[in-house]
Amino acid sequence: MSEILRGLTRDGSASILVINSTDIVNEAIRIHKTSPTATAALGRVLTVTSLMGTTLKDKGNSISVNFRGDGAGGHILAVSDYMGNVRGYIQNPSADLPLNSRGKLDVGGLVGRGTLNVIKDIGEKEPYVGITNITSGEIAEDIAVYYAESEQIPTVCALGVLVAPDGSCSAAGGVIIQLLPFAAEDTVLAIEKNASELSEISRLFAQGLSDRQIADKALAGIDYDVFDTITVSYRCTCSRKRVGRALLSLSPYELFNILAAEKVMKVNCQFCDREYSFDGADIEKLREEKKREDEEKDSEKKSGDN
Ligand SMILES: [Zn+2]
Structure with a gap:
């Protein structure tokens, strides 16, 4: 402290x-x-x-x-x-x-x-x-x-x-x-x-x-x-969700290649070095979750415009 x-x-x-x-x-x-x-x-x-x-x-x-x-x-x-x-x-x-x-x-x-x-x-x-x-x-x-x-x-x-x-x-x-x-x-x-x-x-x-x-x-x-x-204090705010979202910024092709070679993707937070790992099913889940949230945001925006 x-x-x-x-x-x-x-x-x-x-x-x-x-x-x-x-x-x-x-x-x-x-x-x-x-x-x-x-x-x-x-x-x-x-x-x-x-x-x-x-x-x-x-x-x-x-x-x-x-x-x-x-x-x-x-x-x-x-x-x-x-x-x-x-x-x-x-x-x-x-x-x-x-x-x-x-x-x-x-x-x-x-x-x-x-x-x-x-x-x-x-x-x-x-x-x-x-x-x-x-x-x-x-x-x-x-x-x-x-x-x-x-x-x-x-x-x-x-x-x-x-x-x-x-x-x-x-x-x-x-x-x-x-x-x-x-x-x-x-x-x-x-x-x-x-x-x-x-x-x-x-x-x-x-x-x-x-x-x-x-x-x-x-x-x-x-x-x-x-x-x-x-x-x-020194405090990191990373979470599995936030790190996962950053992964989704890679192209599907890049993600596919990494997963094909490694089966599991390991990512370390650049601020606190905590390790997060994701397999193919995790990535799929993240992608669906993001899609759902984007759709919700879209419909909120539409109803806000009316
Ligand atoms: Zn962190």
């Missing part, structure tokens, strides 16, 4: 979100067996996506953060619900790189250059899609650029994942501070000044600092109130 603190400066100039995501990152390591650099990259994306999820308004809303870079790690995707529960994967979990020139895990190199796609499903017909270029691939900077360019929200973002020599995550966490319209200049200057304190945020969590103590550093000299704290 991880905890997110949500707060607001008393003058209404800025909001703050803080998470200690160590447990989420360790669950990702367990599922995806990531290399140290892949752990840092995926861990940072999971951490920030969880925070971004808590800015959604309604139950059923979700947000997908997709780094589509050309680095050795391949694409990284994380999805969060509106309460900050998050799941994700990295295309090449075993990809690794030497430490960068500053002696740090080379997340920017592993991610590479490309685009950052943020998709918000907020229950409307079309989801909101924001696309920006990946600036450094270090994740936090890219997210700040996304907010500035795509949502016009000045944002301070700090993310960190500390990987122990045994490959586990010893500490991980993140902070997002966002300015609200008509922010007071003094508050903005103080936030900018404090931001350097957050440059080694995973070390602060490793030293045992709480979310509250991190918020105190980020907002030193500024009065603020804690709005609430919420408990979040």
Whole structure:
């Protein structure tokens, strides 16, 4: 379990979100067996996506953060619900790189250059899609650029994942501070000044600092109130039905060939690695079920049109 603190400066100039995501990152390591650099990259994306999820308004809303870079790690995707529960994967979990020139895990190199796609499903017909270029691939900077360019929200973002020599995550966490319209200049200057304190945020969590103590550093000299704290975790929402439906997107010819060769089709969920197996009769059942549901939807639509 991880905890997110949500707060607001008393003058209404800025909001703050803080998470200690160590447990989420360790669950990702367990599922995806990531290399140290892949752990840092995926861990940072999971951490920030969880925070971004808590800015959604309604139950059923979700947000997908997709780094589509050309680095050795391949694409990284994380999805969060509106309460900050998050799941994700990295295309090449075993990809690794030497430490960068500053002696740090080379997340920017592993991610590479490309685009950052943020998709918000907020229950409307079309989801909101924001696309920006990946600036450094270090994740936090890219997210700040996304907010500035795509949502016009000045944002301070700090993310960190500390990987122990045994490959586990010893500490991980993140902070997002966002300015609200008509922010007071003094508050903005103080936030900018404090931001350097957050440059080694995973070390602060490793030293045992709480979310509250991190918020105190980020907002030193500024009065603020804690709005609430919420408990979040790495959580997958896959089901046999959902995985089966994805299989139906293969052509009948492809399905027939696979079943002819293997008798049983095994599919692993890309987020939690749970295995689902389907034989020919299962596929037939899925197909009929989908047909029935499509017909029902059609007749509902028709009666709605009348
Ligand atoms: Zn799953």
